[in-house]
Amino acid sequence: MTPEDWLESARADARHRGLPDLRPALEGLARAAGVMRAADWNDDASGASESAPAAPAPAG
């Protein structure tokens, strides 16, 4: 599901639930999801992109 499809579906559900004021917050989430999905650290099942290593919590 693309962020655009997700946004359309979420907005429709919010309207159905009587929560039209959710629209700006949902639009913000859709933009944020788009930013994350475009990041170069995402996994790629085809192996086309190399994964960034996970880091442990800060040590002390």
Add this chain to the structure above:
Amino acid sequence: MTGPVELPSIVDLAGSIRAGETTSEAATERCLAVIRNRDASINAFIAVLGETALDAARAADRELRSGRDRGLLHGVPISIKDILDMSGLPTTAASHVRREHVAARDATVVARLREAGAVLVGKTNLHEFALGTTNEESAYGPVHHPLDATRSPGGSSGGSAASVLAGMAYASIGTDTGGSIRIPCAACGLVGLKPRFRDVPTQGVVPLSASLDHVGPLCATVADAAAIFRTIADAPAIDGPPVTGSARGLRLGVPRRYFFDLLDDEVARAFEATCARLTDAGVLLDEVAIPHASEIAAIYLHVALTEAAAFHARTLESRPDDYTPTIRVRLEAGRYVLAEDYLRALRGRDVLRSEVSAALDGRDGLLLPSLAVPATPLGAATVRVGTVDEPVRNVTLRLTQLFNITGHPAITVPCGATGSGLPIGAQLVGSATASLLQVAAALEAPIRGSRSVTLPRS
């Protein structure tokens, strides 16, 4: 009329009590008098524990006279953000949702403060459920900045910061999920510590986002922050020698790209002047990069809203009208996040954690401003930064939320003021809380320039 006033510190009060110059009862009565005189206009407190606090102060004085000394916090008046449980009292989280709640026991942090002899003067106002940075959405009304009643003291621990700045308590305990200790401390000219994740227990604290929540002190000095941290932290976190040391030869990385892209002009000037003072003191500054910084806000939003929505799902269904409308909307939005996007955010968190750790490698800390703008006007949805209008929430979280995502400890120290006297803060970030406190203590004088803030005189 205004004039410079030095905020009293816990260390100073502890010395005065032991020298017989004052008592815990007198210090507590002074705090309660300020609350009586000023809190109708500031609104820092949801509950004031007048007689209970005075009884605790008298007991502290009796113990000290009898030779039992519990340490630096013994007899010190401290306020508690009303999101931590205190046995027998409501924990409102500034929400009507919790109006019937009464805590069965103390939060671990509160119990540790009591055991250390602290005098708890009251429970402070906050942004409802800590889900905001201005305290404007509170079932108990907004908190007003003690220096300018038309402005917010920052949040979500705004009542805590206002209580310390106004002299209603010597320190306060707050929570920080995206900056909620450091933002109000920067806006109020205080020291605020967000310890490393899990150094301080969150048991008995109403969660906002369990993997981002931190508990820590808001206070006058780095030494005060260290004294409180050593009292409330779990034992393994209290490592390192006492807070001493020299600035000369310390190495700090300054992450400019992204973090300096949206910065008020006066904040930028104060920060550059701070860098100059640090360089003069022998600190070595160099620029570092957080390569994926542009994804910070997106990652934060997905983690924070999803975790908050999970905690609130039941009451969003059963009593939605008990939330203020804006808070309800934010929480409801979190219920729509796809599982794959939440997991993607956790993946991004690992990347950012690795990048912050890499930036710290070979350095004693990172240095950046704490808050991109001075205290914001109450009622403002946006704030002008340079030539653009930005949502208040986005701007205020911008410089702090990364270290909630990564768990690194961070502390804000006052570094100057605007032309109209509003405080500005500088933020230090480290790997371990105890060593960060040592670095902050060594750098406190050059960061501040001076310890005074401007307070209104009554």
